[in-house]
Amino acid sequence: MSKDSALGDFLRARREQVRPEDVGLPAGGVRRVAGLRREEVAMLAGVSSDYYVRLEQGRERHPSAQVADALGRVLALEEDALAHLHRLARPVPSRRRRAPGKERVSPNLLRMMDAWPHTPALVLGRYMTVLAANALGRALFGGHAHSGDLLRLVFLDPDAREFYPDWDRVAANTVGGLRAAVGLDDDDPRLIETVGELSVKSAAFRKLWARHDIRQKTHETKRFRHRLVGELELTYEALTVNSAPGQQLIVYQAEPGSPSEQALSLLGSLTATEPETRPEHNERPGNTVRRSPAKGE
Known part of the structure; x- marks a missing residue:
């Protein structure tokens, strides 16, 4: 997934999970798409259909906090998902990634x-x-x-x-x-x-x-x-x-x-008397279940 499409991919996936009857729309008729149509999301969120289409297509990537909240309400986003939507809309510039080191436990x-x-x-x-x-x-x-x-x-x-x-x-x-x-x-x-x-x-x-x-x-x-x-x-x-x-x-x-x-x-x-767990034969790097050190080690 590219950064340019992340917001649109998220909105599209969540739109497909909302049934019309969940938001008070009639459920009858033949629908070519799962969930809500784009124009239905736009209408319920109080934005233009053209603007919402641009969001899903990645041509507009920074909706305001008010628009993000409105979309979250329409898409029935829970707290964690709504926070993620806001981060997608206003991403914080990331520092250059360092090469990942081995994860160690204190x-x-x-x-x-x-x-x-x-x-x-x-x-x-x-x-x-x-x-x-x-x-x-x-x-x-x-x-x-x-x-x-x-x-x-x-x-x-x-x-x-x-x-x-x-x-x-x-x-x-x-x-x-x-x-x-x-x-x-x-x-x-x-x-x-x-x-x-x-x-x-x-x-x-x-x-x-x-x-x-x-x-x-x-x-x-x-x-x-x-x-x-x-x-x-x-x-x-x-x-x-x-x-x-x-x-x-x-x-x-x-x-x-x-x-x-x-x-x-x-x-x-x-x-209690079984030997310590050993790495699995098919383990990937970093996947070992490490034992806690015995006293005196």
């Missing part, structure tokens, strides 16, 4: 995660690779072909739909979270490579990526079907690591006294 953060023996915790990189995990975090996601890469685990792992009982919701949130993480930096070579691979190998990813959904990873309740302990229902909080831009600390918890808490405790017991 030793202090690793020690803190190790101090939570009953709480699964992961540190994710910008592209949802697992940069570090404590013992229970490794146990929760272990045993898959792509345990060290949650994006590929969802879309390429053969047992992903078994592991995630609510796979459709997980898949949509994962793609929305990736778009939120990369923001306007969609010409990053690593992103282009990742999106290209997943688009070729997964029709589901390709369809979801084309929707341009934006969902910041914050908190959610998620169900797992673990190979060792069965069903788990866990809530997570995603915390930004301020000392390492692009990294997120993901912390999972079970409801106190629930069957999930008992299953999580059992999982910890079953895996």
Whole structure:
């Protein structure tokens, strides 16, 4: 995607997701396009059809904040998606990109995660690779072909739909979270490579990526079907690591006294004596699930 077409691509994708009846228009008749017509969006947003067409075609790329808000209302954009629209309309000049270095997790953060023996915790990189995990975090996601890469685990792992009982919701949130993480930096070579691979190998990813959904990873309740302990229902909080831009600390918890808490405790017991997770044979650079250093290392 070029910078010139980013705004238009986003508006077009989101327009196709809004049904006429969602905005009070009659749903009958034959429509040649999915969702709303361009002239309908323009009318509802209070702009001319010609101006809106120029926005989608990339001939006009800087609508005012008022117009962006109006378009967001018509397209039913949630908070994260509306913020993304405003960034597309008024992009901040980017500095020259430096060659990406190896993502490293702070030793202090690793020690803190190790101090939570009953709480699964992961540190994710910008592209949802697992940069570090404590013992229970490794146990929760272990045993898959792509345990060290949650994006590929969802879309390429053969047992992903078994592991995630609510796979459709997980898949949509994962793609929305990736778009939120990369923001306007969609010409990053690593992103282009990742999106290209997943688009070729997964029709589901390709369809979801084309929707341009934006969902910041914050908190959610998620169900797992673990190979060792069965069903788990866990809530997570995603915390930004301020000392390492692009990294997120993901912390999972079970409801106190629930069957999930008992299953999580059992999982910890079953895996307490297992060897540390080793890199997967098919891992990509930077995708290793790194163990936290033992005391004295």
